[in-house]
Amino acid sequence: MTREWFGVTNAASVPSDVAWQLHALLDHAKAGRWSSMLQLLEQRPQWVNATRLGGASGFTPLHQAAYLGASVDVVERLLTLGAFKSLRSAQRQRPVDVARQRGHHHLTALLEPPTHLVSPSFLQDVEELVHTVILGRAAALVQQHGVRLPPLDVLLELQPSELWVPIPGMYGGFHVRLAVIADEPIVVIDSWVRVVGGSQERRLVSRAGVAVLHLSDPV
Structure with missing residues (x-):
């Protein structure tokens, strides 16, 4: 779960x-x-x-x-x-x-926090990008409700390394998880809004930046 x-x-x-x-x-x-x-x-x-x-x-x-x-x-x-x-x-x-x-x-x-195959420095490098993705879709709600966005370090304490981040008023939120593509760590962000027929977006975040992935593509 x-x-x-x-x-x-x-x-x-x-x-x-x-x-x-x-x-x-x-x-x-x-x-x-x-x-x-x-x-x-x-x-x-x-x-x-x-x-x-x-x-x-x-x-x-x-x-x-x-x-x-x-x-x-x-x-x-x-x-x-x-x-x-x-x-x-x-x-x-x-x-x-x-x-x-x-x-x-x-x-x-x-x-003492656990060690992990994914370097904490990677998460520190991409955390601002991940938060920018979240704010890009829900900045007003995050500000209104004073939502403290999760530090990515916590993903290293979870098995599997994933976290659900609900946003009040969004009728949905963000599923954030660690993955590996071509031997490189990435953060996968899926977001949902359960109104107006539903809306889902996926972003891949790496040191190279943020990429959009078609939702039918496997990760």
């Missing part, structure tokens, strides 16, 4: 009960109320990488666990629920950086 990215940061873009639950989730994480946090995440696992609506720190529950030095059991449960090790805060810190800075060395090995 493809993992779904929750990137909305504008409280006005979600129902009030959802906003309340999200605030409660991040409050539990910030206060170290791990049982309450995990209980909420068991019901809403898609929020495991959420940040506070309207917040400035960019801390996810995993960042908070790293900051407070939670037990290995708590961190392992967050990872099982889908927490990303490579997400960075507003200060560009990954959870492992936070744990190391705070002296919580019992967590550093567990929080």
Whole structure:
């Protein structure tokens, strides 16, 4: 099952009960109320990488666990629920950086992002292009709802390396995945709009730029 990215940061873009639950989730994480946090995440696992609506720190529950030095059991449960090790805060810190800075060395090995055959430098090189493709189709909605676009590093933590990025108001979104063509890594972006009879587009993103692919062509 493809993992779904929750990137909305504008409280006005979600129902009030959802906003309340999200605030409660991040409050539990910030206060170290791990049982309450995990209980909420068991019901809403898609929020495991959420940040506070309207917040400035960019801390996810995993960042908070790293900051407070939670037990290995708590961190392992967050990872099982889908927490990303490579997400960075507003200060560009990954959870492992936070744990190391705070002296919580019992967590550093567990929080170290995995190695991958695809070089992280490739993803860093093409991330801006991928975000440009998304903004080219949904810039107004991304701005309206304060959508935090996913860093491509998270694809290296997924098997298969793919992510669904819904955009509120688009009635669809973007399916982003890693692939290899002629021994070269690329990012494939399929986008859907489920109105006006439906609309689908595909783009291939590499260091060479962005290419349009006919949807009947295999990748």
